[in-house]
Amino acid sequence: MIRDxxxxxxxxxxxxxxxxxxxxxxxxxxxxxxxxxxxxxxxGFLVAAVALGTVIAISKVPLSYIVRGLKPxxxxxxxxFALNIFMIQGEVIWQWKFLHITKEGINVAVFMAIxxxxxxxxxxxxxxxxxxxxxxxxIERLLSPFKKIGLPSHEIAMMMTIALRFIPxxxxxxxxxxxxxxxxxxxxxxxxxxxxxxxxxxxxVPLFISAFRIAQDLAxxxxxxxxxxxxxxxxxxxxxxxxxxxxAFALQTLFLGIIILEARLx
Amino acid sequence: xENIITIENLVFQYLRDEDGDTVQALKGVNLEIKKGSxxxxxxxxxxxxxxxxKNLNGxxxxxxxxxxxxxxxxxxxxxxxxxxxxxxxxxxxPDNQLVSAIVEDDVxxxxxxxxxxxxxxxxxxxxxxxxxxxxxxxKKAPHFLSGGxxxxxxxxxxxxxxxxxxxFDEPTAMLDPKGRKEIMAIIDELHSEGITVILITHxxxxxxxxxxxxxxxxGHVLLDGEPxxxxxxxxxxxxxxxxxxLMVQIGAKLRAKGINVPLNIITExxxxxxxxxxx
Numbered sequence: 001m002i003r004d005x006x007x008x009x010x011x012x013x014x015x016x017x018x019x020x021x022x023x024x025x026x027x028x029x030x031x032x033x034x035x036x037x038x039x040x041x042x043x044g045f046l047v048a049a050v051a052l053g054t055v056i057a058i059s060k061v062p063l064s065y066i067v068r069g070l071k072p073x074x075x076x077x078x079x080x081f082a083l084n085i086f087m088i089q090g091e092v093i094w095q096w097k098f099l100h101i102t103k104e105g106i107n108v109a110v111f112m113a114i115x116x117x118x119x120x121x122x123x124x125x126x127x128x129x130x131x132x133x134x135x136x137x138x139i140e141r142l143l144s145p146f147k148k149i150g151l152p153s154h155e156i157a158m159m160m161t162i163a164l165r166f167i168p169x170x171x172x173x174x175x176x177x178x179x180x181x182x183x184x185x186x187x188x189x190x191x192x193x194x195x196x197x198x199x200x201x202x203x204x205v206p207l208f209i210s211a212f213r214i215a216q217d218l219a220x221x222x223x224x225x226x227x228x229x230x231x232x233x234x235x236x237x238x239x240x241x242x243x244x245x246x247x248a249f250a251l252q253t254l255f256l257g258i259i260i261l262e263a264r265l266x
Numbered sequence: 267x268e269n270i271i272t273i274e275n276l277v278f279q280y281l282r283d284e285d286g287d288t289v290q291a292l293k294g295v296n297l298e299i300k301k302g303s304x305x306x307x308x309x310x311x312x313x314x315x316x317x318x319x320k321n322l323n324g325x326x327x328x329x330x331x332x333x334x335x336x337x338x339x340x341x342x343x344x345x346x347x348x349x350x351x352x353x354x355x356x357x358x359x360p361d362n363q364l365v366s367a368i369v370e371d372d373v374x375x376x377x378x379x380x381x382x383x384x385x386x387x388x389x390x391x392x393x394x395x396x397x398x399x400x401x402x403x404x405k406k407a408p409h410f411l412s413g414g415x416x417x418x419x420x421x422x423x424x425x426x427x428x429x430x431x432x433x434f435d436e437p438t439a440m441l442d443p444k445g446r447k448e449i450m451a452i453i454d455e456l457h458s459e460g461i462t463v464i465l466i467t468h469x470x471x472x473x474x475x476x477x478x479x480x481x482x483x484x485g486h487v488l489l490d491g492e493p494x495x496x497x498x499x500x501x502x503x504x505x506x507x508x509x510x511x512l513m514v515q516i517g518a519k520l521r522a523k524g525i526n527v528p529l530n531i532i533t534e535x536x537x538x539x540x541x542x543x544x545x
Contacts, residue, residue: 133366217363224355225365234384237371
């Protein structure tokens with residue numbers, strides 16, 4: 001049912017990757033993305049893939065689970081592949097009317113597909129192994145140095161926390177409103193695309209109103225519990241770098257070095 | 267005994283619509299709440315009981331008159347956080363007052379706002395969750411809990427702030443009978459531990475547990491006193507479309523039949539005891 005949906009796509013586990021400080025994982029993921037853009041040959045991708053495979057193996061997230069997460073993005077993958085293969089000019093090896101495939105096209109298409117593939121798996125591993133709440137905590141801490149230039153890091157993290165908390169509540173609300181409208185004879189299934197989009201209005205309007213009401217209630221409840229922004233606020237779960245976090249950080253830096261070196265040499 | 271809350275001639279005005287029409291929700295309320303007491307405030311919808319509750323911890327500020335909490339004026343912005351820490355509040359809708367997607371993080375929210383040390387927060391969170399029998403749900407997400415369980419988490423969130431007084435604003439209105447019973451048991455427990463309880467409700471049966479009952483009507487205090495005295499005024503209570511508790515009704519009917527039921531019998535247990543000992 002609607003309340004059983006998993007948020008983000010967290011795969012609960014107790015592995016070393018799960019236990020790492022969220023900040024290390026966020027930085028690591030960002031580094032990995034940058035590395036994928038530094039790489040300019042297939043050997044580099046092989047190195048990156050082996051590294052990613054090792055991390056997946058340590059994380060104990062089943063491969064099938066990761067692949068399932070890829071499905072929605074498969075279309076983009078094919079789309080870019082097709083674009084690249086047909087659009088790149090060069091030595092023609094196959095032609096049909098206006099379509100042509102070039103040697104360079106194949107090369108670039110495969111190259112880009114691998115890059116995208118690794119990119120998506122690498123970043124989904126972050127959400128698979130990190131609880132959404134620790135992720136927002138990590139983002140808050142990572143952004144906190146930018147507070148000096150006026151970035152409201154605490155507020156951003158608080159908004160994300162509340163959004164995560166209220167996704168199921170709003171889904172339930174939507175469910176309730178839909179049933180109420182269906183009981184009054186609303187029809188959400190028939191008609192063409194435009195008619196169906198129009199039939200959503202009687203759901204969206206009450207949903208917005210109730211979202212505002214919830215926001216008002218919540219704001220009052222938060223004030224009653226002495227919420228006054230991030231100033232002087234402490235955290236129950238303090239984030240402290242442990243030995244494993246430093247080790248992971250060292251490995252990430254080492255890996256960045258390898259990738260740069262590889263791109264230079266070959 | 268010392269007063270924890272003193273209300274002097276409290277008037278509160280709402281701005282109803284864009285035309286600038288105002289509505290007086292409270293029309294001059296004077297009350298004193300003693301430390302450690304259990305006060306029930308009853309009234310119909312629109313009687314001003316919820317507005318009164320929100321005036322008790324500075325969520326709403328009086329249009330006229332003064333509210334003192336532990337000696338601090340609620341209008342005094344320097345002490346508003348002391349006031350809210352002293353007088354915690356549990357709201358009606360269990361869904362709309364939980365902040366975090368994990369139970370224990372939500373309970374920690376209040377103490378975190380107070381700037382308490384992490385180890386102390388951890389201790390308080392564990393204790394508060396144990397007090398409301400929710401210890402085993404620590405790591406759960408609120409949307410997997412029942413209404414009563416969510417409300418228990420909300421109470422734990424307030425208890426963890428160590429308030430001297432807790433204001434319950436119709437905490438059971440959205441719960442099923444089972445959840446209602448659980449919440450009332452917890453409220454009794456908190457009161458016995460020395461916390462001042464102010465219970466806003468429209469269930470008469472919940473009010474009989476209090477040691478003081480205040481009945482609100484159209485922004486005024488209609489009746490104020492010990493439950494047995496207040497419920498003697500059956501006609502006055504009925505005239506404002508409220509019911510008296512079932513046991514008071516039964517008592518009155520038995521008296522009409524010539525059975526001499528004492529007027530101070532207002533709870534089920536008392537009535538059962540009386541009937542069993544009746545000769």
